Amino acid sequence: MGPSQSMAKSKFYVVWHGVTPGIYTSWAECKAQVNGCEGAIYKGFSTREEAEEAYDSSPYIYICKATSSPPKRGETKTDTVSNPPTDRTDTVLPLPLDVQAEAVAVDAACSGNPGPMEYRGVYLRTGQVIFHFGPMHGTNNIGEFLAIVHALALMKQKGVNMPIYSDSRNAISWVRQKKCKTKLERTPRTEELYQLIERAEKWLKENNYTTPILKWETSQWGEVPADFGRK
Secondary structure (H helix, E strand, O other), X not given: OOOOHHHHHOXXXXXXXXXXXXXXXXXXXXXXXXXXXXXOEEEEEOOHHHHHHHHOOOHHHOHHHOOOOOOOXXXXXXXXXXXXXXXXXXXXXXXXXXXXXXXXXXXXXXXXXXXXXXXXXXXXXXXXXXXXXXXXXXXXXXXXXXXXXXXXXXXXXXXXXXXXXXXXXXXXXXXXXXXOXXXXXXXXXXXXXXHHHHHHHHHHHHOOOOOOEEEOOHHHHOOOOOOOOOO
């Protein structure tokens, strides 16, 4: 999520995920913690009491209230996915009854394979896009793999544990094996991507987690809510 005019007027800023998570009393301090930090999660509050309560809670309770900055040139504004359901009240999305709302769905998109790749994660209760990365030259499977690990790492850092839905069997398998088994050639063009892959593999090898990673059954449920809609 990005800064907004309302944040500039706030007196207290909660950084759930950033360089150094905590509560800050100026936008300059907050900005220093989130600029350039992948998956940064933060929000401004008018009182310290509100900020302290928020910092001690899951960011996903508050994230749906955040306002994101306008998209940059060439980007698509994808802050919230919304399509209100008619048969359940625990989500703003039309989820099948057997899909949990207290969960995160991830997906990747790639223009060409390989080509410009990006991925994102969506909190299913609110439809909020909680992280977005890319584009970067890569493949769809790599993006799906990185998206799952991104969600795992973010949840572990914030003490949140909820299922992750992915529609990629390959990515789910790679995560369980702690190895991204891509055949994409390592070249100067893909070096930065490979560094991200190695960092994700290292995280998987060094961290234990109990987060369920579930297969999103597209044939039964339709496209995963994190889908970029480019098919």
